[in-house]
Amino acid sequence: MHGPVEPFKIKVVEPVKIPSEKRRKDAIREAGFNTFLLLSVDVFIDLLTDSGTSAMSDNQWAGMMIGDEAYAGSKNFYTLEKSVQDVLGYKYMVPTHQGRGAEHLMSKNLIKPGQLVPRNMYFTTSKLHVELPGGTMPDVIIDEAHDPENTHPFKGNIDLKKLEKLIDEHGVEKIAYINVEMDVNMAGGQPVSMQNLREVYEFAKEHKLKVIFDATRSSENAYFIREREKGYEDTPIINILREMMSYSDGCIYSSKKDCLVNIGGFLATHDKEIFEKTRSEVVVYEGLHTYGGMAGRDMEAVARGLREGTQYEYLKYRTNQTRYLGELLIKENIPVVKPIGGHAVFLNALKFLPHLPREQWPAQTLSAAIYEESGVRSMERGAVSKGRDKITGENIFPKLELVRLTIPRRVYTNTHMEYTAESIIKLYEKKDTIPGLKMVHEPKYLRFFQSRFEQVSL
Numbered sequence: 001m002h003g004p005v006e007p008f009k010i011k012v013v014e015p016v017k018i019p020s021e022k023r024r025k026d027a028i029r030e031a032g033f034n035t036f037l038l039l040s041v042d043v044f045i046d047l048l049t050d051s052g053t054s055a056m057s058d059n060q061w062a063g064m065m066i067g068d069e070a071y072a073g074s075k076n077f078y079t080l081e082k083s084v085q086d087v088l089g090y091k092y093m094v095p096t097h098q099g100r101g102a103e104h105l106m107s108k109n110l111i112k113p114g115q116l117v118p119r120n121m122y123f124t125t126s127k128l129h130v131e132l133p134g135g136t137m138p139d140v141i142i143d144e145a146h147d148p149e150n151t152h153p154f155k156g157n158i159d160l161k162k163l164e165k166l167i168d169e170h171g172v173e174k175i176a177y178i179n180v181e182m183d184v185n186m187a188g189g190q191p192v193s194m195q196n197l198r199e200v201y202e203f204a205k206e207h208k209l210k211v212i213f214d215a216t217r218s219s220e221n222a223y224f225i226r227e228r229e230k231g232y233e234d235t236p237i238i239n240i241l242r243e244m245m246s247y248s249d250g251c252i253y254s255s256k257k258d259c260l261v262n263i264g265g266f267l268a269t270h271d272k273e274i275f276e277k278t279r280s281e282v283v284v285y286e287g288l289h290t291y292g293g294m295a296g297r298d299m300e301a302v303a304r305g306l307r308e309g310t311q312y313e314y315l316k317y318r319t320n321q322t323r324y325l326g327e328l329l330i331k332e333n334i335p336v337v338k339p340i341g342g343h344a345v346f347l348n349a350l351k352f353l354p355h356l357p358r359e360q361w362p363a364q365t366l367s368a369a370i371y372e373e374s375g376v377r378s379m380e381r382g383a384v385s386k387g388r389d390k391i392t393g394e395n396i397f398p399k400l401e402l403v404r405l406t407i408p409r410r411v412y413t414n415t416h417m418e419y420t421a422e423s424i425i426k427l428y429e430k431k432d433t434i435p436g437l438k439m440v441h442e443p444k445y446l447r448f449f450q451s452r453f454e455q456v457s458l
């Protein structure tokens with residue numbers, strides 16, 4: 001049996017090398033057992049993130065050569081604007097340097113201190129950008145999303161009863177807007193159904209609330225709708241996307257994922273008022289409203305990549321490669337989040353390392369151990385990422401304590417997936433010998449990026 005067949009051939013290669021066992025041992029200690037602090041030259045297969053790590057197509061590289069680097073009115077801006085209008089159906093678009101730039105502008109303009117922004121599970125930068133202007137982000141995802149074994153096909157769905165309860169308890173004026181993430185990252189890359197998007201939008205309109213999407217992985221979400229939701233089996237991805245976005249007032253978007261580029265982001269909306277406010281402010285934080293922190297050539301690559309990333313054959317290969325890695329692990333009973341999501345395979349660290357207490361950061365420990373074993377870099381997605389309670393300052397221990405093996409788009413072969421699976425299976429056989437960690441350095445914001453750890457004895 002073979003893995004999913006790639007719908008492309010390779011024109012340029014970048015050599016990679018596995019560091020020696022001794023170097024891997026030293027490197028992870030120099031990095032304070034934090035894979036974010038490893039040097040990329042010490043990494044063999046880099047599954048840290050799918051963000052900005054895609055391989056661009058010949059068509060995108062050709063687009064880079066027609067970058068119009070005019071400060072104002074770059075022609076690539078208008079190409080990007082047209083691409084956003086055609087693919088996502090939004091009338092207005094404000095460019096930003098990456099997704100969090102758009103999050104900043106959206107949150108700053110829509111949230112008043114003390115307000116709530118309910119969302120289908122948090123994402124790290126999104127949560128912080130809600131908290132900085134004085135908001136809070138309650139979780140309104142369905143309960144199934146918190147159970148790694150549950151195979152619900154749309155684990156990203158919002159629980160309308162939870163939304164209703166929030167409004168009953170706090171009053172509708174306390175809600176800044178409803179925030180819906182596509183293909184929910186922290187839940188394991190789990191999609192939201194079209195039906196749920198429709199219902200959330202109807203609910204919001206009844207209560208005169210706005211719906212803002214985090215549409216970052218919307219193309220992969222659209223693929224799952226086509227694969228799993230009745231009535232969409234033969235619908236072109238672009239039509240699915242446009243229908244999805246019609247159930248929102250606007251979105252923020254990190255282009256670094258589904259647009260198959262290395263940098264970029266934008267905010268898009270049907271709402272003239274949101275557009276006017278954010279367009280006025282983009283010049284303060286990002287750059288002029290016709291580049292927003294991106295070079296002209298980068299905007300061209302995003303414009304082309306947004307369209308390319310909606311091709312059905314590409315999305316099928318993409319999601320099947322992720323599934324291929326997941327199934328190699330499931331076959332050997334490695335605990336992973338099910339069903340396998342769009343952009344990554346998530347290991348359940350609580351089941352992988354049951355001998356470690358939560359205070360010894362099982363997911364951080366596992367991520368460091370995988371690197372030391374194999375040279376494969378992954379990312380902690382558990383209590384270190386979740387951070388501390390805003391009010392009590394205590395560590396929060398979420399139900400999901402995961403390690404993310406994130407697959408860059410069009411970058412690694414199926415053999416790389418097989419090597420990764422085999423290394424993790426080998427590590428699982430000696431899991432009881434892996435000691436836990438204690439945190440010895442904790443930065444104030446988004447601590448997972450820069451915190452440092454030391455091993456504690458078993």
Ligand code: F0G
Pocket residue numbers: 048049050051098099100101123125126181185214216217254255256264265
């Ligand atoms: N929203 C989601 C769902 C994301 O996954 C990310 C980034 C952002 C917003 C912020 O976008 O990085 O362009 O500023 N996720 C990356 C990851 C970092 O590795 O999951 P950004």
